[in-house]
Each structure stands twice: as structure tokens, then as C-alpha cells.
Amino acid sequence: MNLVITPTMIGQVVISGLLAGSLYALVALGLGLIFGIMRVLNVAHGPILMLGAYTTYWLFSTVELDPYLSLLVSMPLMFVLGVLLQKLFVRHVVDAPGLSSLLLTFGVAIAIVNIAQLAFTSNLRSVESLTGSFALGPFAFSKARVVACGFAVGITAAAFLFLQKTRLGKAMRAVSQNREIAQVCGINVQRIHMLAFGIASALAAAGGSLVAVMVAIQPGMGQVYTVKSFVVIVLGGVGHYPGALVGGLLLGLVEQLSSLFLTTQVNEAVAYIVLVLVLLLRPTGLFPGRSQ
Amino acid sequence: MTRGFLAGLGVLLVALALYPAVATGYGLRVMLQLFMWIALAQSWNLISGLTGYVSFGHVAFFGMGAYTTGILIVKLGWVWGVAALAGGLTAAGLAFVIGWPCLRLKGPYFAISMLGLNEALRVLASYFEGLTGGGYGLSLPTLDASGPIYYAMGGVAVAVTALVHLIVTSRFGLRLMTIREDEVAAEAMGIATFRYKLYAFVLSAVGPGIVGGLSARDHGYIEPISVFPIVTTITMIVMVLVGGKGTIWGPVLGATLLFSFQELVWSHFISLHQLLFGAIMVAMVLAMPRGILGALRQRYGLPRTI
Numbered sequence: 172m173n174l175v176i177t178p179t180m181i182g183q184v185v186i187s188g189l190l191a192g193s194l195y196a197l198v199a200l201g202l203g204l205i206f207g208i209m210r211v212l213n214v215a216h217g218p219i220l221m222l223g224a225y226t227t228y229w230l231f232s233t234v235e236l237d238p239y240l241s242l243l244v245s246m247p248l249m250f251v252l253g254v255l256l257q258k259l260f261v262r263h264v265v266d267a268p269g270l271s272s273l274l275l276t277f278g279v280a281i282a283i284v285n286i287a288q289l290a291f292t293s294n295l296r297s298v299e300s301l302t303g304s305f306a307l308g309p310f311a312f313s314k315a316r317v318v319a320c321g322f323a324v325g326i327t328a329a330a331f332l333f334l335q336k337t338r339l340g341k342a343m344r345a346v347s348q349n350r351e352i353a354q355v356c357g358i359n360v361q362r363i364h365m366l367a368f369g370i371a372s373a374l375a376a377a378g379g380s381l382v383a384v385m386v387a388i389q390p391g392m393g394q395v396y397t398v399k400s401f402v403v404i405v406l407g408g409v410g411h412y413p414g415a416l417v418g419g420l421l422l423g424l425v426e427q428l429s430s431l432f433l434t435t436q437v438n439e440a441v442a443y444i445v446l447v448l449v450l451l452l453r454p455t456g457l458f459p460g461r462s463q
Numbered sequence: 464m465t466r467g468f469l470a471g472l473g474v475l476l477v478a479l480a481l482y483p484a485v486a487t488g489y490g491l492r493v494m495l496q497l498f499m500w501i502a503l504a505q506s507w508n509l510i511s512g513l514t515g516y517v518s519f520g521h522v523a524f525f526g527m528g529a530y531t532t533g534i535l536i537v538k539l540g541w542v543w544g545v546a547a548l549a550g551g552l553t554a555a556g557l558a559f560v561i562g563w564p565c566l567r568l569k570g571p572y573f574a575i576s577m578l579g580l581n582e583a584l585r586v587l588a589s590y591f592e593g594l595t596g597g598g599y600g601l602s603l604p605t606l607d608a609s610g611p612i613y614y615a616m617g618g619v620a621v622a623v624t625a626l627v628h629l630i631v632t633s634r635f636g637l638r639l640m641t642i643r644e645d646e647v648a649a650e651a652m653g654i655a656t657f658r659y660k661l662y663a664f665v666l667s668a669v670g671p672g673i674v675g676g677l678s679a680r681d682h683g684y685i686e687p688i689s690v691f692p693i694v695t696t697i698t699m700i701v702m703v704l705v706g707g708k709g710t711i712w713g714p715v716l717g718a719t720l721l722f723s724f725q726e727l728v729w730s731h732f733i734s735l736h737q738l739l740f741g742a743i744m745v746a747m748v749l750a751m752p753r754g755i756l757g758a759l760r761q762r763y764g765l766p767r768t769i
Contacts, residue, residue: 212571214519214578263749268643270515273574274700275748277519281697282741289734394693398579405572437590443576443583450572451564 176431179309184427190316192423193323194378196416198396199403200327201374203415206404207347208367209265211272215256215280216400217393219372222283223249223379224388225291231298231383238300238384239322245380246373253372257365265364280394287390295387319381326377327416330370334412343367395439402446408456417457479617483610491609495681497722498616502674503695504702504714505623510667511700512708513627513636514660515643516566520577521699523584524554524668526690528675533601533685534594543608544615547676554672555665562664567657569646585691600686603679612681616674623670628711630663632768639663640709694737701740704747707754712769716756 202216226245230236236244256279264271301315334340345353346363354360378396386392403422407414422442429441449456483491503525511517528550535546565576588595595601630636638659641649649656679685698721706717729736751758760769 206571210570212575214575260745260749267752268515270511270517271748271752273517273519273571274704275745277697277700278741278744278748280741281737282745285735285738285741289738394578395582398575398582401571401575402579434590437586439579440583440586440590443579446576446579447561447564450568450576454564454568454572 180431183310184431185424186310186312187316188424188427189420190312190320190423191427192420193320193327194381194419195399195403195422196419197323197327197381198375198378199400199407199415199419200330200412201371201378202397202400203404203407203409203412204343204367204374205371206409207412208343209261209272209364211261211265211276212401213261213368213371214273214276214397215283216371216375217395217397218280218283218287219249219252219393220375220379220382220396221287221388221390221393222252223376224383224392225287225296225379226376227380227383228296228298228388229291231300232296238298238380239318242322242377242380245376249376249379250369250373254365254369256372257368261368262361262364280397284390284393291390293390295389297387298383300384313385315384319385322377322381326374330374331412333370339366398439398446399442402442402449404456405446405449406457411456414456421457476621480614483613488609491613493726495609495613495616497719498613498620499674499678500698500702500718500722501620501715502616502623502670503699504706504718505620505627506667506670507696507699508703508708508710508714509623509627509630509670510664512703512710512714513630513639513643514663516660516664517574517700518577518664518667518696519574519700520579520581520693520696521667521671522691522693522695523577523581524558524671525675525678525695526581526584526588526687527554527557527668528672529679529685529690530588530595530601531672532676533603533679536603536680537601538594543606543676543680544611547615547673547680550676550679551669551672554668554675558665558668559661562661566660566664581691581693581696585687588687588691596686598687600684600689603683603685605683606680608680612677615677619670619673619677624711624715626666627714628768630666631711635659635662643709694740697737697740697744701743701747704744704754707756707758707760710754710756710760710769713754713756717754 198220202213205211205213223245226248227238227241230241230244231238260275260279261272264275301318303314305312305314305317334344342353342358343363343366345356345358346360350360399422403415403418406421407418422445425445426438426441430438482494507518507521528547531550531553532543532546535541535549536543561576561580565573589597630639638649638654641652641654642656642660646656675690679690702717702721703714705721706715707713729739747754753761756769759765
């Protein structure tokens with residue numbers, strides 16, 4: 172525990188928080204997309220991130236592919252998996268009472284984790300590619316985190332441009348706003364749902380590939396990200412996509428700030444306390460969206 | 464309930480009560496675990512089956528009860544029976560604190576909050592080493608109490624099942640089921656939905672709390688990983704889904720079926736456990752969302768009190 176807190180330390184913590192937060196925002200945007208469009212909370216989002224991380228590890232350890240290039244493999248791969256999940260399973264419970272879709276994706280999540288255990292064992296894996304850090308004045312930036320942040324910002328920006336500018340993106344937002352009316356306007360809702368699930372899973376995979384360089388990879392690593400992404404969505408306001416960005420950065424900051432006073436071991440508990448506090452004090456999120 | 468059913472139930476209970484007189488140590492332990500699973504599954508059914516609010520972290524109450532009981536026995540020298548009851552109380556208290564913010568909202572907030580709660584508690588249990596022993600765990604004084612724990616565990620299983628029966632046949636139960644079917648309509652009919660959800664949730668935490676305490680006493684040793692495993696929550700959910708969520712006897716049936724299979728067959732394929740559970744969960748949701756008893760009830764027009 173640190174007893175003396177200097178301005179440099181606070182600066183360092185803010186920087187680390189923003190770097191971590193950009194990744195949270197990237198992953199949470201995917202979860203929020205599915206939730207906004209289908210009202211389905213995909214509990215398997217974190218495990219899909221884990222699969223993305225393993226893809227990167229596997230390509231790195233077999234053909235020594237650069238972890239950042241492996242994004243080009245992990246994202247399309249998980250896109251396909253997401254589309255399949257939607258087509259085979261989730262499609263049947265989109266309009267069922269809330270319980271069904273939660274239980275279904277939960278079942279999928281634990282099955283994925285078990286398959287990963289069988290395929291990759293539970294040993295901790297790591298991708299040692301970009302180590303060391305940049306120094307700038309009194310601050311140090313981990314290289315891996317800076318690069319990851321750059322990619323996260325780039326991919327998130329691309330996703331936003333897609334949602335804002337393209338016809339397909341507009342169709343997705345239309346379905347998110349009102350499914351019946353979107354259908355009447357000639358939008359193929361089933362196709363949009365599959366696409367949304369695919370894009371969301373690709374975003375999770377991107378998050379997984381980027382964290383693969385920084386943290387230990389193991390089959391159980393994903394579940395935390397489901398919870399954290401949900402915290403981010405709640406912070407930003409459900410159905411309010413730009414809110415996810417602010418929510419992600421905020422969560423990163425709060426976690427890092429709390430590490431000044433507590434050990435990083437309690438990080439998970441911090442995210443959880445943030446969730447409970449937001450639900451208690453401001454259940455509509457910091458930036459209330461249109462819906463709920 | 465028909466007279467024949469009641470008579471059969473009475474005979475079964477008497478037989479179970481006499482069982483320890485003839486049982487081997489192994490047999491007693493197996494039955495004790497079955498009772499534990501019935502109590503856990505039935506408690507999950509109480510909140511998730513009746514109100515439709517799915518709890519992904521019910522093992523948190525089990526762990527809370529285990530730690531309360533363990534700490535009371537080790538640090539304060541309490542008798543284990545009383546300490547386990549205290550475990551039920553602290554679990555209920557925790558449910559109240561968590562349910563207050565998380566049940567006010569409709570939708571998945573509650574489910575995901577419960578998923579996080581378990582992780583958060585496990586981390587906190589490791590963090591507060593002075594009280595919980597941290598990662599080293601907490602060793603309870605040795606004591607052979609399999610017999611009394613058998614009766615206590617069985618008592619909890621019977622009590623929780625009786626409680627669910629009582630609820631399902633009462634106005635309180637009707638309110639909960641109205642919330643499950645259509646919460647907005649329930650509100651429009653003047654049901655204070657938040658209050659009844661919270662009551663159901665707090666009640667559903669008591670059983671796992673006591674059972675967690677009894678289990679801690681039975682094992683004699685607790686550590687964060689052993690009392691907060693997510694697989695326990697998964698097992699509870701699968702048991703209820705198989706038996707029939709929202710029914711009275713579904714969780715008992717599901718727990719008995721799954722536990723027997725687990726002991727006889729699946730214990731040989733331990734590495735496939737979660738994959739099987741995941742597959743069962745997906746299959747039940749898609750093919751038989753009401754479970755075995757629910758499907759039978761619908762088909763043969765059986766009463767709600769099965």
C-alpha cells in the first residue's frame with residue numbers, strides 16, 4: 172500500500188487508466204451492440220474474447236505471426252463464430268422472456284470455456300512480443316499497452332463510422348430503435364441480427380488479441396470481461412453507443428485510481444462496486460440513452 | 464396432493480431418517496450431498512424459477528454461509544449448528560444489500576450483477592486475510608459429525624421445499640409468478656414488484672447460506688476457490704432446468720437425477736463436466752424450456768402444486 176501519493180503518480184495512473192479503458196470500450200461496444208439491437212445480453216461475450224486471445228497465442232507460437240497481424244485472423248474467425256451462434260441458437264430465443272436468452276448464452280459460455288480447457292489445457296500462456304516501455308518525462312508507458320490502445324481506438328472508430336455512415340450501419344441502428352418499423356421499411360431483421368452478432372464477436376476477438384500480449388492467457392480469462400463490459404454499458408447508458416466509450420475510459424480510470432490505495436488484486440471487486448453504485452444512484456447511466 | 468402421494472412421501476422421509484442406522488460412511492456422505500444439492504437447486508428455483516430473475520451467482524450465498532460459519536467456529540468457538548444458522552442470516556443480509564440496487568430494474572441487470580458478485584466475494588475473501596485466512600484457507604477444528612450434519616442437511620432440503628410449496632400455494636407466490644409472466648402488467652395490477660422480488664431473493668439466500676455453513680463444517684476446511692466455484696451455480700441451474708423451473712418438485716427431481724448421473728457416470732469424465740452442463744442448458748432452453756415436470760404438467764393438465 173502506498174502512503175504518499177505524488178502528482179506524478181496520479182498522472183501515471185490517469186494515463187494507465189485511459190490506456191486500459193480504451194480496451195474496455197472496444198469490448199463493451201460489442202456487448203452493447205447485441206444488447207441494443209436484440210435485447211439479448213450475451214454472457215458468452217467474454218469467452219469469445221478468450222478465443223480471440225488463444226487465436227493470437229496459437230498463431231504466434233506455431234508460425235510466429237505478429238500478434239497485431241493476427242487481428243486479421245482472429246476477428247474474421249470470431250465474426251463467423253458469432254454469426255453461427257446467432258443462426259443456430261440465439262435466433263430462437265430473441266423474443267422469448269429474458270430468462271431464456273440469458274440461460275442459453277450462459278450455457279454456450281461454459282461450453283466454450285470447457286472446450287478451450289480441453290483444446291489448450293488450463294496452463295497459463297503468454298505471447299512475449301512487445302515488452303518494455305516508452306519513457307516520456309517522469310511517466311512510463313508500457314509499449315504493449317500503448318499499441319493496444321492505438322488499435323482499440325482505430326477499431327472502435329471504424330465501428331462507429333460503419334454505424335453512422337454506411338447503409339448497413341444505419342439499418343442496424345434502425346433495428347435497434349424499433350424492430351417492427353425497421354422491418355416494415357424493408358430491412359431484413361434476421362440478417363441484421365446475424366451481422367450484429369458477428370461484428371460484436373469480432374470486436375471481442377480484437378480485444379482478446381490485444382490483451383493477449385499483456386496478460387496471462389487461460390480458458391477462464393473471459394468471464395471478467397463480460398462483467399466489465401456490462402459495467403461499461405451501464406455506466407454509459409444502455410442503448411447509447413458513444414456512452415460506451417466514456418464508460419470504458421471511466422472504468423479504466425476508476426480501477427487504476429483504486430490501485431493507488433488497494434492492491435491490484437481487488438480490481439475485479441472495484442468494477443463490481445462501481446456497478447452496484449451506478450445501479451443504486453443513477454440506474455439510467457451517466458448519459459441516459461433513448462431507451463429504458 | 465393425493466393421499467397416496469402424501470403417504471409415499473411420509474414413508475420416504477421415515478426411511479431417510481432411519482438410513483444412518485444402517486448406512487456406511489460413504490453412503491451417508493453421498494446422501495448428505497444429495498440433500499445439499501436439493502436445497503441449493505430449490506433455493507435457485509425460489510428466485511429464478513418463480514420470478515424469472517435468473518441468478519448467475521447463487522453460490523455466493525453458499526460461500527458467504529461457509530465463511531460466516533467457519534469464522535464463527537474458529538475465531539469465536541460457536542457451536543456448528545448455531546454458526547450455520549448465522550451463515551443463513553448473513554447470506555440473507557447480503558442478498559438484501561445486493562438485491563436493493565439490482566432488483567429495482569427490469570432486465571438483465573440482476574443476472575449479470577450476480578455473476579460479478581461471486582467473483583467480487585472470492586477476491587475479497589482472499590484479500591481480508593486476517594479474518595478469512597486468505598488464500599491459505601481456514602481450517603476448522605476436527606470433529607466427526609456426519610450423522611448430525613446428515614439430519615441438518617436433510618432438514619434444510621425439506622424446509623426449503625416446504626417453503627416453496629407454501630409460496631406457490633399462497634398469494635405471495637401468485638404475485639411472484641405474475642411478475643415472471645409480465646412484470647408491467649403486474650405493476651399495473653398494483654403489485655409492489657420490487658418489494659416481492661426482494662422478499663423472494665432474500666428467502667432464496669437463506670438455504671444456500673445454511674447449507675454452505677454445514678458443508679464447511681463437514682469438510683473441515685474452506686478456501687476462496689472451494690466455496691465460490693461457479694460450477695456450483697451452474698449445477699444448481701441445470702438441475703432446476705432439467706426438473707422443471709417454477710415447479711415444486713422439479714428441483715428435487717432434477718437434483719436427484721443429475722446427482723445420480725454425476726456419481727455413477729460423469730465422475731469418470733470430469734473434464735467434460737462443464738461442456739455437458741452447457742450443452743444440457745442450451746438443449747433444455749431450446750427444446751424443453753419447462754423441464755420434465757413442466758412438460759408433463761402441460762401435457763396432462765396437472766395442478767400447479769407438483
